[in-house]
Amino acid sequence: MEELEFLSTDWPTVKKWLVIGGIAIATFLLFLFLARKSKALLSKKLVKQMDDGLLANFLANIFGATVILFGMLVVFRIIGLTGVISGLLAGAGISAFIIGFALKDIGENFLAGIILAFKRPFRVGDIVDVSGIKGQVLTLNLRDTQLKTGDGQDIFIPNALIIKNPLVNFTIDGxxxxxxxxxxxxxxxxxxxxxxxxxxxxxxxxxxxxxxxxxxxxxxxxxxxxxxxxxxxxxxxxxxxxxxxxxxxxxxxxxxxxxxAGFNLPARIVELKNYQGKELKTSAPDPL
CATH class of the missing domain: 3.30.70.100 (Alpha-Beta Plaits)
Known part of the structure; x- marks a missing residue:
């Protein structure tokens, strides 16, 4: 199998794979460097445009992870493991379907988090109400949004629930x-x-x-x-x-x-009217 050729003890072959391995490591480090730099630059740019550091970092982290994932695919192609990976993916179709179905909620909340990051219905520190849950927004995670209620409770609401239900933002305009x-x-x-x-x-x-x-x-x-x-x-x-x-x-x-200023602020007044003229009996003691 060509993908396992590097296991040979022949020196020219070993030398060849050492070179390929060095190129692969250098490529991965390059993509890792690009991911960090691009994430930092994107975060600064988004902070200026969005005026919300948390949402900006949320998007920048996703972009950085995407760059690293692309870099790993390039590294696999360099070392010649694309065929093995394709075979594993083809043979694991049913397993992937089962795993994907089991992780449906996680994927749904992740996509909902991306939508919230772009739509920006709230900022960090805003007071919101979601399905009767009212609190201050603390953070937007990949899966959920963290709120701090007035009595100090921390509530984690799935992002998909926020997307699917009406959201009231009491402080978005200041x-x-x-x-x-x-x-x-x-x-x-x-x-x-x-x-x-x-x-x-x-x-x-x-x-x-x-x-x-x-x-x-x-x-x-x-x-x-x-x-x-x-x-x-x-x-x-x-x-x-x-x-x-x-x-x-x-x-x-x-x-x-x-x-x-002399204004009277009375409590509730109850008016009793005796239309028959009869004596009203009360439990109060008779005056001396």
Whole structure:
């Protein structure tokens, strides 16, 4: 067999295979060098274009692995093992089919990871929701995407699941809105209260003032209060102040400002009407 000719003890043959082996090793080292250099250059270029180092490295690693795989095929051709490899592949058709079927999910998630890397529906640090799972994106792997939930859990979601289901990205454009309800007592100066809220919210650090101004509008006529819907925006790219701290500060600022201005913020009021004029019996003790 020609592929096993290098096992001969004839010196000219040994010399021939030493030369071929040296060329093969040099070729493999050359492709290894090209893979590392091309991966580094591609990563830098993608980082500038995508502004996301993790996704850029993900694509660069795939490209580097492809270069190495191509280099191995060239090395096999140099040393004359293409015939042996072709025979092994032809004889292992059924096994390859079985293995490929068993690894279907792995291949599906790998391809889904490539699609996510190119489509880029999220960046590292974005807050996303996938099928009811909400968390911050930590990393994009070849098989899954790692999220960190608000209570500190690390969840690994298969990439194919992200592709097949709706994904909500709360922070992709850098703006996130928060809102809450304020109930005013009926008979209050509603317009003055609404203007007061608009004035005091921008005083809280972390609240956007120019691009996305706070808004206040009437939400509903409730049983005991006129409910106002209060909304404000934060910059998700600014991590100096946590969003929940900003929301807490805004709510406290609004409540204290309304109370200082004399506005009543009542709880739920229950009104009892005695249409028959009879005495109402209660469990309260009789006054002395």
């Amino acid at each position: 703006f996130l809105r928060y809102d809450f309800i304020v109930g005013l007592d009926y008979g209050s100066e509603y317009a003055s209260a609404m203007q007061l809220i608009r004035d005091v919210i921008p005083e809280v650090p972390g609240v956007l003032k120019d691009h996305k101004k706070p808004t206040v509008w009437v939400n509903e006529l409730a049983e005991s209060t006129l409910n106002l819907q209060v909304t404000f925006w934060v910059d998700t790219f600014d991590r100096s102040i946590p969003d929940l701290d900003v929301k807490s500060a805004v709510i406290l600022k609004v409540l204290t400002s309304l109370e200082k």
